Amino acid sequence: MDSETLRALLLGVQRGEVSIQSATERLEVWPVEELGYAVVDHHRAVRQGMPEVVLGESKSPEQVVGIARALLARTGNVLVTRVDAAKAELVCQAVPELRYQEAARVLVSEARHVTPLGNAPVCVVTAGTSDVPVAEEAAETLLACGVALERVYDVGVAGLHRVLGHLDTLRAAPVVIVIAGMEGALSSVVGGLVAAPVIAVPTSVGYGTALSGFTALFGMLTGCAAGVTVVNIDNGFGAALAAFRILRGAAQ
Structure with a gap:
């Protein structure tokens, strides 16, 4: 959830278009998500305008996969930096929504949901x-x-x-x-x-x-x-x- 989505949700409640129960359910799963090996900060986009970016270096492929899936489920936007080709191949097999930019050594989501x-x-x-x-x-x-x-x-x-x-x-x-x-x-x-x-x-x-x-x-x-x-x-x-x-x- 980013600041625009949050604003739209609150306006929906104000106008009677979204029930308090529905808004509560959406906010209950926010702002962080515990994965055991990571705490994903879904509140980052509200505070700073940009979802959490993942440093891929020193993380296992399985950890990158888990964090990427958590981010995709909430925002649809994923950026993972410092990823070598071998790790990227394993991650992309598990998360086909990502693509690897070899020159930059980053994984990014194919579909970007960002405001210019x-x-x-x-x-x-x-x-x-x-x-x-x-x-x-x-x-x-x-x-x-x-x-x-x-x-x-x-x-x-x-x-x-x-x-x-x-x-x-x-x-x-x-x-x-x-x-x-x-x-x-x-x-x-x-x-x-x-x-x-x-x-x-x-x-x-x-x-x-x-x-x-x-x-x-x-x-x-x-x-x-x-x-x-x-x-x-x-x-x-x-x-x-x-x-x-x-x-x-x-x-x-």
Whole structure:
């Protein structure tokens, strides 16, 4: 149940279209569901506008199946992040309503029941092709939130003309997500070119002293473009949720 469904239910009671008994029965199975190994938060969509997202990493296929079925039964919307191909195959066999997006390593429900948010697409930018898996995690999360997006990939600072060639697209976006490994300089470049909020995602891409993403993280945190927000290493999901919160707050 999301906030719109809850509002419709209460209006139905107010107008006499839904009985108090019927409304009570629907609310009794809300907001959480105990599965033994997980407590599914069906109230998340009411509080935050987005159903609970499942971290697939370290969960067994059986646990992912159980949580996914619980979410499907209530909202019809499922997003599971950090899922390898072998686990995804087992889950999809048990829950055919899900499909696997290999590039993003996510499982998503085939039928999405989401309300579109925002008029202009969020721009998802990568410095290199090696950053694309993190970008696709962000992209799939945005789509699950009802947010349209524009992809601008492989435009790192080693060839500055590449990002400048997309300046109109960047400046038209209400939020820009910049994903980069190595030294992470692209977030400062983009942050100095656009007025919209910029969310920077350091990735673990790079040799030696890239330090599995820490160099990019420190570079983004100490960047000279003011007001750039930085999320955790390889956290495309977190960047997308931050963008969703910005857009949802602006729409309310």
